[in-house]
Amino acid sequence: MTPVIHTSGLARTFHTKRGTVEAVRGIDLTVPAGEILGFLGPNGAGKTTTLRMLTTLLAPTGGSAAVAGHDLLRDPAGVRRRIGYVAQSGGVDPGVSVREELTTQARLYRLDRAAARARTAELAAELDLADLLDRPCAALSGGQRRRLDIAMGLLHRPEVLFLDEPTTGLDPGSRVDLWALVRRIRDDWGTTVFLTTHYLDEADALADRLVVVDHGRVVAEGTAHALKTEYAGSPDASLQDAFIAITGRRVPAPAETPIAV
């Protein structure tokens, strides 16, 4: 079966005033349909940069990729129609109502007016936002805001949903709820989910398979079980131990990380 995401040598270099940054140094990836892939790595590993390339927002400086059956470089519009993307900071206007943001986004995805309204109501019901539709986005709690951000990426029923650090900054209860939601999106709709995280517990609990990145390169991949066995010597070891063996350093536990900006 054709993979939903396939990249070869995908790379991005930034030229800044302070010099050249090789954010992503040639990534080869294959993601089968219906998988929840955890793209795991410490801060600065190149996760967001990879995601922004795969979602057509950033032009690669090297390599190629096909997403949802369309070539990233030759047919970005074809890719856009079939993917959803939720940035780490979301992307709703605090002063605009939840309903307006959802229907506008649906219209940007080329749903007609009636379909946009219907889809807004449907997703609001599914993601427990129905009572919040007429509030300004600024009035939402952290967990509600995240559900809205995700709803914004699902309006057009994408084949692939990209989530950048979806639980960073959430309280523990909301994090667990969000994991359940992501699983539900995959289980009920068959959506392939590509999520980045620097939380080991999240990677362990949510992802079918992990791709570990560091310094812009893939340094390990496999199921959490396989990574623990291979790098920490036992399937019962912690993913933390495997991660230290792979990258030579710890990543902070959720509680140690300050609220994300």
Add this chain to the structure above:
Amino acid sequence: MSTPSAPSTASAPAAPATPGPNTPSASAALLADTLLIFGRYLRQTLAARVGLVFGLLQPLLFLVLFGPLLREVPLGGKGDSWQTLVPGLLVQLGLFSAAFAGFGILIEKQQGILERMRVTPVSRVALLLGRVLKDIVQLLVQSLLLVLVGVAFGLRAPILGMLVGFGFVALMTASIASLSYALAMRVDSPQEFAPVVNSVNLPLMLLSGILLPMSLAPDWLDGLSRANPLRYVVLAVRSAFVGDYGGTVGTGALAALGLTAVSVPAAVRLFRRAGA
């Protein structure tokens, strides 16, 4: 989550190929997207009515607190002092509001709103044109209000002349707002944006004869102002306000159209390219 309708896997039927840039469906999509973006920002502007008045505050203050001083001053032009001042204030309003239009997109860029729109199939050009269209409508409404207050203070000018003036405001807004959006796409923060806009705006304003006609200027200053396209726009609107639609209006139209023909395509190219 019981919706059965979700197409999901890679085996979903392929959608029709992307229309080329010149097919009718591409231009229909551009138009639809532009109107969609226009509607979004128009609703936001209407919701925050203070914004409409706020932009008008400065020219209204000039009209009310400065205009009466000019009643008996010989300004060297045709018509009375209101027919000289109000056209200048219209251009000033257009210049300042349009020049800061990019501020909005800069904030939206920081909030991730621009990226969330750019990840959809929406036409990149519509993201620019929809905003510019809204700026034009907003400035036309503000111009009308300004002229009405002017009439209340004693401005008398032919309706056609006023309409010509509004036409100039629209062209100016299109070109200057486009440049402002282009600048906003290139910088990362309001701290970088505002100084650039201010350092362009003030000389442009002073060298255009907005407040007092350049005919009062010494030769060197008059000469300098001839390099400023806004000078010709101000002269054209003044001419239209005294009912003279001849060469001066023509020169102003050439200057305004020239400015638009350069700046709008430049901004369009930047929006097309930005990112990917």
